[in-house]
Amino acid sequence: MEHRGYRSCWRWLGLALAAGLFLWWLGYFFGIDREVTVSGRDLDGDGVLETYVLKGRILTVSEEDKLIWESPSDWKVEDFLIADVTNDGQEELVMTVWVRGRFGKHRPFWVSGDDGKWWNHLYLYRLVGNQMKPVWMSSGLERPVLELEAGDVDGNKALEMIVTESRYRWLSCSLRRFPLGRERSVWRWNGWGFSRL
Ligand SMILES: [Ca+2]
Ligand SMILES: [Ca+2]
Ligand SMILES: [Ca+2]
Structure with missing residues (x-):
């Protein structure tokens, strides 16, 4: 017994x-446990430092504990970085975001409908007087971007973006760390978008 x-x-x-x-x-x-905090940045140059927190796929920006921006509820923010990726002397907020539809709300006039699927987009924003203003927004990317980094890859004193891309697959907007099909590439701002080097 x-x-x-x-x-x-x-x-x-x-x-x-x-x-x-x-x-x-x-x-x-x-990626349930994932939380990214970046603090000590002053994107709008008002002398008050901002804190950027990515948690539960929502990005919030606060200045001295006062919330000044939150990503829209229909976005799932995958990753973000703060850097002068356009190399004009002013830092931007770059986000890789899952949104339903290839064109989001910025559909070209010749497209009458959207497919309603989750597409990964790259968004560039600037903080101006406590307001987040879009600088550039991509339509659905060919391959989803999971991670963003910035660095001077070729030593020409201008920043490039180092991007970890994956592939669209079933539940791809949820499987954040799926290890297969990942590839790193370098992108450079060309004045109207990013070119892959
Ligand atoms: Ca500030
Ligand atoms: Ca810039
Ligand atoms: Ca460079």
Whole structure:
């Protein structure tokens, strides 16, 4: 009898361990635990530093604990960076964002409808007097961008964007860390958009 009790105890322990591992796996691939904070930036140059927090796929910007901007509720923000990616001396907020529809709200006049699918877009914003103003917004990208970095890759004293792209797949707007099909590329601002080098 005692023997059987031990056995069932081990069985429950094994099941609990398996369930824990499964939940960890889910959290890892869906990026549930991901939180990114960037502080000490002053994009609008008003002398008050901003804090940028990406949590639960919502990006918030605050100045001294006062919320000044929040990403729209129909966006899922994948990643962001703050850098002068246009190399004009002023920093921008660059975001990779999942939005339903290839063209979002900025549909060209010759497109009458949109497909309603989740597409990944790249958005460039500038903070002007506590207002986030769009500078440039892409339509749905050919490949979704999961991570953004900036750096002077070729040493010409101008910044480039180093981008980690993936592929569209089922649930691709949720599977943030799916390891297959990832590729890094370098993009440069050309005055009207980004060119892949
Ligand atoms: Ca500021
Ligand atoms: Ca700039
Ligand atoms: Ca460069």
